[in-house]
Amino acid sequence: MKLVVTGPFESGKSKMIYHITDGSCINVERGGTTIAMDHGLANIDGLSVFLFGTPGLLRFRTMRKILSEGADGIIFVVDSVDPESDARAKLFFREIAFFLPGVPCVVAANKQDLDTARPVDHLRKSMRFLAGLPVIPVSAETGKNVDSMLRTLLYLTMMQWSSVFSKLAEFSGQKKGLKNLMSDLNLPREQAVGYLRRFELRKLLEVEVGDERFVVRDPVKHFLENPVLIMRR
Protein backbone atom coordinates (compact mmCIF):
# COMPACT_ATOMS: atom_id res chain seq x y z
CA MET A 1 0.00 0.00 0.00
CA LYS A 2 1.06 3.59 -0.46
CA LEU A 3 0.88 5.76 2.64
CA VAL A 4 1.58 9.46 2.85
CA VAL A 5 2.96 10.85 6.11
CA THR A 6 2.07 14.49 6.48
CA GLY A 7 1.52 17.14 9.13
CA PRO A 8 3.04 20.42 10.26
CA PHE A 9 6.70 21.40 10.53
CA GLU A 10 8.80 19.44 13.04
CA SER A 11 5.96 17.22 14.21
CA GLY A 12 8.12 14.13 13.66
CA LYS A 13 7.21 12.81 10.20
CA SER A 14 10.77 11.94 9.19
CA LYS A 15 11.50 10.29 12.51
CA MET A 16 8.31 8.26 12.24
CA ILE A 17 9.33 6.93 8.82
CA TYR A 18 12.82 6.24 10.14
CA HIS A 19 11.33 4.17 12.93
CA ILE A 20 8.82 2.27 10.78
CA THR A 21 11.46 1.35 8.19
CA ASP A 22 14.17 0.54 10.74
CA GLY A 23 16.30 3.28 9.27
CA SER A 24 16.20 2.03 5.69
CA CYS A 25 14.73 5.19 4.27
CA ILE A 26 15.92 8.37 2.65
CA ASN A 27 15.23 11.92 3.76
CA VAL A 28 15.97 14.74 1.38
CA GLU A 29 16.72 17.42 3.97
CA ARG A 30 18.76 20.47 4.73
CA GLY A 31 19.87 21.17 8.29
CA GLY A 32 17.39 18.61 9.63
CA THR A 33 14.41 20.07 7.77
CA THR A 34 12.83 17.97 5.02
CA ILE A 35 12.98 20.00 1.82
CA ALA A 36 11.71 17.44 -0.67
CA MET A 37 10.58 14.13 0.75
CA ASP A 38 11.16 11.06 2.88
CA HIS A 39 10.79 7.69 1.29
CA GLY A 40 11.00 4.20 2.70
CA LEU A 41 9.61 0.71 2.35
CA ALA A 42 8.38 -1.40 5.25
CA ASN A 43 7.25 -4.98 5.30
CA ILE A 44 4.35 -5.65 7.64
CA ASP A 45 3.72 -9.39 7.80
CA GLY A 46 4.46 -9.69 4.09
CA LEU A 47 2.51 -6.59 3.11
CA SER A 48 4.66 -3.98 1.34
CA VAL A 49 4.10 -0.49 2.70
CA PHE A 50 5.53 2.37 0.67
CA LEU A 51 5.89 5.44 2.83
CA PHE A 52 6.16 8.98 1.50
CA GLY A 53 6.90 11.74 3.98
CA THR A 54 6.14 15.31 3.04
CA PRO A 55 8.00 18.52 3.84
CA GLY A 56 6.47 20.44 6.73
CA LEU A 57 7.22 23.92 5.50
CA LEU A 58 4.13 25.60 4.06
CA ARG A 59 5.84 26.70 0.85
CA PHE A 60 6.41 23.13 -0.36
CA ARG A 61 2.75 22.58 -1.22
CA THR A 62 3.46 21.37 -4.76
CA MET A 63 5.76 18.68 -3.43
CA ARG A 64 3.07 17.54 -1.00
CA LYS A 65 0.56 17.37 -3.83
CA ILE A 66 2.88 15.21 -5.94
CA LEU A 67 3.74 12.88 -3.04
CA SER A 68 0.09 12.48 -2.07
CA GLU A 69 -1.10 11.38 -5.49
CA GLY A 70 -2.75 7.96 -5.40
CA ALA A 71 -2.05 7.38 -1.70
CA ASP A 72 -4.20 4.68 -0.10
CA GLY A 73 -3.92 6.05 3.43
CA ILE A 74 -2.73 9.04 5.44
CA ILE A 75 -0.67 9.21 8.63
CA PHE A 76 -1.30 12.71 9.92
CA VAL A 77 1.38 13.57 12.47
CA VAL A 78 0.71 16.26 15.07
CA ASP A 79 3.02 17.64 17.74
CA SER A 80 1.56 16.77 21.14
CA VAL A 81 3.94 19.14 22.89
CA ASP A 82 3.84 22.42 20.99
CA PRO A 83 0.45 24.21 21.00
CA GLU A 84 1.81 26.71 18.50
CA SER A 85 1.85 23.93 15.95
CA ASP A 86 -1.92 23.39 16.19
CA ALA A 87 -2.93 26.18 13.81
CA ARG A 88 -0.50 24.89 11.20
CA ALA A 89 -1.84 21.38 11.72
CA LYS A 90 -5.27 22.66 10.80
CA LEU A 91 -3.97 24.15 7.53
CA PHE A 92 -2.15 20.94 6.67
CA PHE A 93 -5.20 18.87 7.44
CA ARG A 94 -7.35 20.97 5.12
CA GLU A 95 -4.73 20.59 2.45
CA ILE A 96 -4.46 16.79 2.64
CA ALA A 97 -8.26 16.41 2.82
CA PHE A 98 -8.38 18.39 -0.41
CA PHE A 99 -5.66 16.32 -2.12
CA LEU A 100 -7.05 12.98 -0.94
CA PRO A 101 -10.77 13.25 -0.25
CA GLY A 102 -12.25 10.18 1.41
CA VAL A 103 -8.92 8.45 1.92
CA PRO A 104 -8.55 6.76 5.35
CA CYS A 105 -6.52 8.71 7.88
CA VAL A 106 -5.12 8.12 11.34
CA VAL A 107 -3.71 10.88 13.49
CA ALA A 108 -0.40 10.17 15.21
CA ALA A 109 -0.28 12.30 18.38
CA ASN A 110 3.50 12.26 18.44
CA LYS A 111 6.18 12.98 21.08
CA GLN A 112 4.21 11.28 23.86
CA ASP A 113 7.51 10.26 25.47
CA LEU A 114 7.93 13.86 26.68
CA ASP A 115 6.53 14.96 30.05
CA THR A 116 4.90 18.00 28.52
CA ALA A 117 2.98 16.01 25.91
CA ARG A 118 -0.73 16.81 25.91
CA PRO A 119 -3.10 13.85 26.22
CA VAL A 120 -5.39 13.00 23.34
CA ASP A 121 -8.51 14.62 24.82
CA HIS A 122 -6.62 17.94 25.16
CA LEU A 123 -5.47 17.67 21.57
CA ARG A 124 -9.02 17.04 20.44
CA LYS A 125 -10.16 20.18 22.26
CA SER A 126 -7.57 22.43 20.67
CA MET A 127 -7.74 20.83 17.21
CA ARG A 128 -11.45 20.48 16.46
CA PHE A 129 -10.75 19.08 13.00
CA LEU A 130 -9.66 15.83 14.68
CA ALA A 131 -13.31 15.01 15.40
CA GLY A 132 -14.26 11.68 13.92
CA LEU A 133 -10.68 10.56 13.32
CA PRO A 134 -8.74 7.92 15.25
CA VAL A 135 -6.11 9.79 17.27
CA ILE A 136 -3.37 7.50 18.58
CA PRO A 137 -0.79 8.61 21.16
CA VAL A 138 2.63 7.59 19.84
CA SER A 139 6.33 8.30 20.12
CA ALA A 140 8.54 8.16 17.05
CA GLU A 141 11.45 8.46 19.49
CA THR A 142 10.72 5.31 21.53
CA GLY A 143 8.47 3.62 18.97
CA LYS A 144 5.63 3.31 21.45
CA ASN A 145 2.30 2.53 19.69
CA VAL A 146 3.75 3.20 16.25
CA ASP A 147 3.16 -0.36 15.08
CA SER A 148 -0.45 -0.47 16.23
CA MET A 149 -1.09 2.97 14.70
CA LEU A 150 0.26 1.70 11.40
CA ARG A 151 -1.77 -1.50 11.56
CA THR A 152 -4.93 0.46 12.34
CA LEU A 153 -4.40 2.54 9.22
CA LEU A 154 -3.63 -0.51 7.08
CA TYR A 155 -6.82 -2.11 8.33
CA LEU A 156 -8.91 0.98 7.47
CA THR A 157 -7.21 1.20 4.09
CA MET A 158 -7.88 -2.42 3.23
CA MET A 159 -11.48 -2.08 4.40
CA GLN A 160 -11.88 0.82 1.99
CA TRP A 161 -10.94 -1.56 -0.83
CA SER A 162 -12.59 -4.65 0.64
CA SER A 163 -15.07 -5.29 -2.17
CA VAL A 164 -12.26 -5.20 -4.76
CA PHE A 165 -9.79 -7.09 -2.55
CA SER A 166 -12.12 -10.00 -1.81
CA LYS A 167 -12.66 -10.45 -5.56
CA LEU A 168 -8.94 -10.22 -6.28
CA ALA A 169 -8.36 -13.03 -3.79
CA GLU A 170 -11.25 -15.05 -5.19
CA PHE A 171 -10.18 -14.85 -8.83
CA SER A 172 -6.44 -15.06 -8.24
CA GLY A 173 -4.83 -17.55 -10.59
CA GLN A 174 -7.99 -18.12 -12.63
CA LYS A 175 -7.64 -18.28 -16.39
CA LYS A 176 -10.32 -15.65 -16.87
CA GLY A 177 -9.42 -13.67 -13.76
CA LEU A 178 -9.86 -10.26 -15.37
CA LYS A 179 -13.18 -11.17 -17.02
CA ASN A 180 -14.54 -12.51 -13.73
CA LEU A 181 -13.43 -9.38 -11.94
CA MET A 182 -15.15 -7.20 -14.54
CA SER A 183 -18.42 -9.08 -14.45
CA ASP A 184 -18.62 -9.53 -10.66
CA LEU A 185 -17.82 -5.89 -9.91
CA ASN A 186 -19.58 -4.61 -13.00
CA LEU A 187 -16.49 -2.76 -14.20
CA PRO A 188 -15.42 -1.70 -17.69
CA ARG A 189 -12.19 -3.39 -18.78
CA GLU A 190 -10.17 -0.19 -18.50
CA GLN A 191 -11.09 0.28 -14.85
CA ALA A 192 -10.49 -3.36 -13.92
CA VAL A 193 -7.06 -3.26 -15.58
CA GLY A 194 -6.46 0.00 -13.72
CA TYR A 195 -7.02 -1.81 -10.42
CA LEU A 196 -4.66 -4.60 -11.43
CA ARG A 197 -1.96 -2.05 -12.28
CA ARG A 198 -2.53 -0.15 -9.06
CA PHE A 199 -2.17 -3.22 -6.89
CA GLU A 200 0.64 -4.71 -8.91
CA LEU A 201 2.61 -1.53 -8.20
CA ARG A 202 1.85 -2.03 -4.51
CA LYS A 203 3.15 -5.60 -4.76
CA LEU A 204 -0.12 -7.27 -3.81
CA LEU A 205 -0.31 -9.27 -7.02
CA GLU A 206 1.34 -10.06 -10.34
CA VAL A 207 -0.36 -9.59 -13.67
CA GLU A 208 0.40 -11.77 -16.67
CA VAL A 209 1.19 -10.31 -20.06
CA GLY A 210 -2.13 -9.64 -21.79
CA ASP A 211 -3.76 -8.90 -18.41
CA GLU A 212 -6.20 -11.83 -18.55
CA ARG A 213 -4.77 -13.61 -15.51
CA PHE A 214 -3.41 -12.26 -12.25
CA VAL A 215 -2.02 -13.94 -9.17
CA VAL A 216 -2.28 -12.50 -5.67
CA ARG A 217 0.95 -12.93 -3.69
CA ASP A 218 0.69 -15.70 -1.13
CA PRO A 219 1.63 -13.80 2.04
CA VAL A 220 -1.02 -11.12 1.44
CA LYS A 221 -3.91 -13.25 0.26
CA HIS A 222 -5.42 -13.77 3.70
CA PHE A 223 -5.31 -10.01 4.35
CA LEU A 224 -7.27 -9.34 1.18
CA GLU A 225 -9.84 -11.90 2.26
CA ASN A 226 -9.96 -10.73 5.85
CA PRO A 227 -8.37 -7.29 6.51
CA VAL A 228 -8.82 -7.50 10.29
CA LEU A 229 -5.99 -10.05 10.40
CA ILE A 230 -3.50 -7.18 9.98
CA MET A 231 -4.47 -6.00 13.49
CA ARG A 232 -3.39 -9.28 15.07
CA ARG A 233 0.29 -9.77 15.63
Ligand SMILES: Nc1nc2c(ncn2[C@@H]2O[C@H](COP(=O)(O)OP(=O)(O)OP(=O)(O)O)[C@@H](O)[C@H]2O)c(=O)[nH]1
Ligand atom coordinates in the same frame (compact mmCIF):
# COMPACT_ATOMS: atom_id res chain seq x y z
N1 LIG B 1 11.09 13.47 22.14
C1 LIG B 1 10.69 13.26 20.88
N2 LIG B 1 11.22 13.97 19.88
C2 LIG B 1 10.79 13.75 18.63
C3 LIG B 1 9.81 12.76 18.34
N3 LIG B 1 9.59 12.77 17.01
C4 LIG B 1 10.40 13.70 16.50
N4 LIG B 1 11.13 14.30 17.46
C5 LIG B 1 12.12 15.39 17.31
O1 LIG B 1 11.46 16.49 16.72
C6 LIG B 1 12.30 17.13 15.76
C7 LIG B 1 11.64 17.10 14.38
O2 LIG B 1 11.57 15.74 13.93
P1 LIG B 1 11.44 15.38 12.40
O3 LIG B 1 11.21 13.94 12.29
O4 LIG B 1 12.56 15.97 11.63
O5 LIG B 1 10.11 16.20 12.06
P2 LIG B 1 9.46 16.44 10.63
O6 LIG B 1 8.00 16.51 10.86
O7 LIG B 1 9.98 15.47 9.65
O8 LIG B 1 10.03 17.90 10.30
P3 LIG B 1 9.97 18.65 8.85
O9 LIG B 1 10.21 17.64 7.81
O10 LIG B 1 11.02 19.67 8.92
O11 LIG B 1 8.59 19.23 8.81
C8 LIG B 1 13.61 16.38 15.80
O12 LIG B 1 14.48 17.06 16.68
C9 LIG B 1 13.22 15.03 16.35
O13 LIG B 1 14.29 14.39 17.03
C10 LIG B 1 9.27 12.01 19.44
O14 LIG B 1 8.40 11.13 19.31
N5 LIG B 1 9.75 12.32 20.69
Ligand SMILES: [Mg+2]
Ligand atom coordinates in the same frame (compact mmCIF):
# COMPACT_ATOMS: atom_id res chain seq x y z
MG1 LIG C 1 10.80 15.74 7.85
